[in-house]
Amino acid sequence: MRERPSARRSALSVDVMMLTPHGRRLALLLTRSADSRAKERWELPWESPRAGETLEDAAARIARSPIEHAPSTIDQVVAIGDSRRHPGGAEISVGFLALVPAGAPSPVGGNSAWFPIDELPPMPPRQRALVDAGIAVLRTRLETSPIAFRLLPAAFTLSQLQEVYELLLGRRLHKASFRRALQAAFLVEPTDEWRSEGRGRPAQLFRFAPKKRRGARRGVRFDAIG
Amino acid sequence: MRERPSARRSALSVDVMMLTPHGRRLALLLTRSADSRAKERWELPWESPRAGETLEDAAARIARSPIEHAPSTIDQVVAIGDSRRHPGGAEISVGFLALVPAGAPSPVGGNSAWFPIDELPPMPPRQRALVDAGIAVLRTRLETSPIAFRLLPAAFTLSQLQEVYELLLGRRLHKASFRRALQAAFLVEPTDEWRSEGRGRPAQLFRFAPKKRRGARRGVRFDAIG
DNA sequence: TAACATTAGTAGCGACTCGTTACTAATTCT
DNA sequence: AGAATTAGTAACGAGTCGCTACTAATGTTA
Numbered sequence: 001m002r003e004r005p006s007a008r009r010s011a012l013s014v015d016v017m018m019l020t021p022h023g024r025r026l027a028l029l030l031t032r033s034a035d036s037r038a039k040e041r042w043e044l045p046w047e048s049p050r051a052g053e054t055l056e057d058a059a060a061r062i063a064r065s066p067i068e069h070a071p072s073t074i075d076q077v078v079a080i081g082d083s084r085r086h087p088g089g090a091e092i093s094v095g096f097l098a099l100v101p102a103g104a105p106s107p108v109g110g111n112s113a114w115f116p117i118d119e120l121p122p123m124p125p126r127q128r129a130l131v132d133a134g135i136a137v138l139r140t141r142l143e144t145s146p147i148a149f150r151l152l153p154a155a156f157t158l159s160q161l162q163e164v165y166e167l168l169l170g171r172r173l174h175k176a177s178f179r180r181a182l183q184a185a186f187l188v189e190p191t192d193e194w195r196s197e198g199r200g201r202p203a204q205l206f207r208f209a210p211k212k213r214r215g216a217r218r219g220v221r222f223d224a225i226g
Numbered sequence: 227m228r229e230r231p232s233a234r235r236s237a238l239s240v241d242v243m244m245l246t247p248h249g250r251r252l253a254l255l256l257t258r259s260a261d262s263r264a265k266e267r268w269e270l271p272w273e274s275p276r277a278g279e280t281l282e283d284a285a286a287r288i289a290r291s292p293i294e295h296a297p298s299t300i301d302q303v304v305a306i307g308d309s310r311r312h313p314g315g316a317e318i319s320v321g322f323l324a325l326v327p328a329g330a331p332s333p334v335g336g337n338s339a340w341f342p343i344d345e346l347p348p349m350p351p352r353q354r355a356l357v358d359a360g361i362a363v364l365r366t367r368l369e370t371s372p373i374a375f376r377l378l379p380a381a382f383t384l385s386q387l388q389e390v391y392e393l394l395l396g397r398r399l400h401k402a403s404f405r406r407a408l409q410a411a412f413l414v415e416p417t418d419e420w421r422s423e424g425r426g427r428p429a430q431l432f433r434f435a436p437k438k439r440r441g442a443r444r445g446v447r448f449d450a451i452g
Numbered sequence: 453t454a455a456c457a458t459t460a461g462t463a464g465c466g467a468c469t470c471g472t473t474a475c476t477a478a479t480t481c482t
Numbered sequence: 483a484g485a486a487t488t489a490g491t492a493a494c495g496a497g498t499c500g501c502t503a504c505t506a507a508t509g510t511t512a
Contacts, residue, residue, distance in 0.1 A: 426488025
């Protein structure tokens with residue numbers, strides 16, 4: 001059984017949601033519950049911040065323990081303090097979203113596993129609420145923040161990038177339109193590498209390299225409000 | 227001097243940012259500091275949640291005290307727990323955003339005042355950080371949430387609505403384009419009332435009444451990412 | 453080895469969208 | 483009465499978007 005230094009009845013918990021693309025779905029990292037009464041239950045990695053440690057620092061520390069490579073980014077997304085139960089009995093739980101690039105980071109210790117987000121096992125109710133809120137935030141940030149690129153390795157094919165967008169948006173995109181919009185945005189630049197993966201024509205690898213564009217701000221979009 | 231029940235050294239504070247349109251600018255409600263050492267300093271309304279009270283309930287209670295009418299909505303937007311000082315010495319501060327409709331709610335007690343957000347007086351550093359983060363969140367949510375309508379009374383003119391959008395976006399919008407986009411989104415419906423305010427032709431009043439539209443989702447927008 | 457399957461990538465057409473100019477409408481001010 | 487001011491709309495041209503249809507380069511199969 002793992003150690004859990006400040007687990008008992010602390011006022012505050014920092015809970016980390018680590019997400020990565022897994023096949024055609026988003027996967028969340030859960031660890032086996034340290035509570036001996038609840039065997040075979042899963043929960044988000046969490047801890048209480050140590051003295052003098054910021055919330056962000058605590059989240060980074062918590063994320064570092066179950067996987068080898070650090071996530072590309074960690075952002076605070078939600079705080080919950082209601083009657084729903086937290087495994088540590090914390091009054092307030094602050095949820096952090098950690099995005100893990102696809103591919104490399106898969107190695108995981110025996111106490112952790114990736115679960116597709118639409119097939120999560122039973123979890124402590126407050127953590128379950130954190131996950132729902134976190135994923136909702138992720139989806140709304142898609143269009144204003146380079147989230148998709150942080151779920152990919154440094155070099156990726158445009159098909160991979162499109163797959164991540166489809167996974168986050170929950171719908172298929174049209175290849176030609178996707179690429180045209182991407183070109184117009186000056187967000188990626190080609191490398192001179194090509195990757196042949198199984199069948200079909202090899203794909204060129206790209207990297208995330210946003211160029212500053214002239215501020216041609218559009219009017220307003222009401223599309224997403226209703 | 228006001229009472230402040232749980233002010234001393236509580237672990238957690240709930241800080242409320244109440245925003246309303248004030249002329250052509252966004253204004254934030256601040257209250258005079260209860261700390262006798264710091265005369266003529268201003269701070270966000272805040273308190274620690276009472277036992278058995280959720281964060282949301284606490285925020286609603288805190289918002290109710292300085293103004294007469296309740297804000298239209300309150301949302302949790304950010305949590306900060308770092309070395310920046312909070313007036314109550316709280317380790318963690320959770321920031322809530324409360325949107326107050328323009329017009330009616332102006333009456334305020336003598337201990338509170340509205341400040342334009344670009345002319346805020348000196349404030350406790352952590353609260354200042356909460357405000358900056360909260361306004362950033364507000365701006366990014368503009369396009370996915372009917373924020374502008376919650377800063378207006380139930381009936382409003384289209385010019386008022388456009389003014390709120392301009393205020394939140396920080397740039398002028400074109401009248402015809404704004405209205406065409408609004409019509410296409412089926413977000414408002416006209417009432418049979420008209421308002422003549424000073425000079426010029428009277429304007430028709432509208433109300434927020436979003437219609438469910440067929441899910442004609444667009445492709446992807448990369449515009450706002452760089 | 454030739455034909456097929458599969459994946460990558462592009463060209464271009466028609467429909468729709470957006471920014472803008474230019475107008476009409478209804479009221480107050482002088 | 484006429485100027486000023488604010489509300490609201492029509493319509494043109496440029497640009498964007500979704501889609502079909504194509505070419506390109508590889509592995510698979512007969």
